[in-house]
Amino acid sequence: MKEATRQKLTTYSVVSGPFLWTIIFLFIPYMVMFTYSFYLKKFPTFVPAFEFVNYITIVTDPQYFQVLFRTAKIAIIVALSSLLIAYPLSYVLVFKIQSKQLRTALYMAVIVPLWVSYLLRAYTWKTILGSEGVLNSFLVWSGFLDAPTDIFLYNQFSMVVTLTYIFVPFMVMPIYMALEKIPRSMIEASKDLGVGPIRTFLNVTLPLSMPGVIAGATFTICLTFGDFVAAFLVGGPNGAMIATIIQSQFGAALNWPLGAALSIVMLVIVLTIISLSDRLERAGRIDLD
């Protein structure tokens, strides 16, 4: 066999498997979903068509706009509260903990829950916040409350707490990386010039860590957009998220074409957020070299 033919054959055998896989299980499914979004609902399934009815419904029916708006609102609040928790934590880990081993261990302790059962992490908040839950019984037991209250669970508050809890590691990761990259010499230079710690933080550390903040916000917002598990467990009657609505189109509501159209809308929103943050990050990047 000639060397060139052999090389071609190796390339072909290595590349073809994953290439076919992505075509069959990624490209075609997205295309099918896109096609279905133009179909029409006809009980019990749907019929092929090329109509914009589903998209028009999404735009004109205020119900969908409201859910989208609520999802966006919760996503932004979740991103902000994750930031408030993750930033000080990452800052302390990077700048205040001297021992490298302790720092790595604590960082792992923050990141590891990220891979542990998503369902169980959401579920624990149901057991904590419920009217017969841990928090309520603690408050009654310790005498803060006379009777259990149901204000903690099944509302947007419990949604925000649960989603923040689940997604905080996604915020810590990029901020920690960004802070770790800042040369200590820059911060010392600022101090040597007589600038106080707060102004050093605002003028040096914070701007240099912005790419991490943007990446973390992107993760948390996109993930919140796709969540239906937390909404199911701790969201109340007005806790429905866009993913909940999509999920019901493939279940109880049985309107696949509308569900496909809503999925396409979600896909476009998520991809837009990702490319916007990419651009923002690139524009805000400060070259340290």
Place this chain on the structure above:
Amino acid sequence: MATRRSYSRVQENVGDSLLSLLAAGALAFLYIPVVVLIIFSFNDNRSLTLPLRGFTWKWYEAFLNNSDMLQAIANSLYVAAMATAITLVIGTAAAFALDRYAFPGKTVFRRLILLPIALPGIITGISMLNMFKLMGINLSLETVILGHATGLVSIVVTQVYARLQRFNRRIEEASSDLGARPWQTFFYVTLPNIRSAMIGSALLSFTVSFDEIPVTFFLTGRDNTLPMYIYSTLRRGITPEINAVGTVIVVLSLGLIFLSVYLLHKSDKE
């Protein structure tokens, strides 16, 4: 000048303690729910309320006697093992394809294969559900396996690709100069160098697949995986039995993840 410096020292000390307090609070926020889950799995009371009533193993006995739950665990293990095996083969091949071969459509291929990491799982689940429906394929544990493998392949690709990028190709050339056949070079030189990255990402894929909900929800037929079983029992309310099985899952996942992070970390250093 001296007063100003001491003032700023005080400011820094106060700031430091405040920051440490916030950081400790954040860590507590992350771990208190897990601790609550574990404590209540041993609490001798059907309702999850304080004060604690005493120690019991009965919730563990209950889940070990629950045949539906055991079947669900078996299903989950089957799905996670198969999905991990497939994703490891496809992901490693894809990482090689991206690292060292030129072929038409490479940019699109890279974007597509990494897409599931950026997109919510629900999109992967629904798009594959739509395709299976179109092709007339009935939903089963096998369709779940295909869904998981597709969703997880990006984990393997990113880790193995990163390892390959740092890999010194001269070693392979040396091996071939010394007369090794390509397959010998691959098995004796290349593979040992990327092994820890492969095992690390495989363990990670296994844990994620075992706990997966968004894709499974849309692709499973009559058989339930463990998370789907838990999800459906939660409709009927919460029980300490869930805490018991949850504790087992959390402890096992933590073990697997620490192992995988350790291996990936080690592969970073090599």
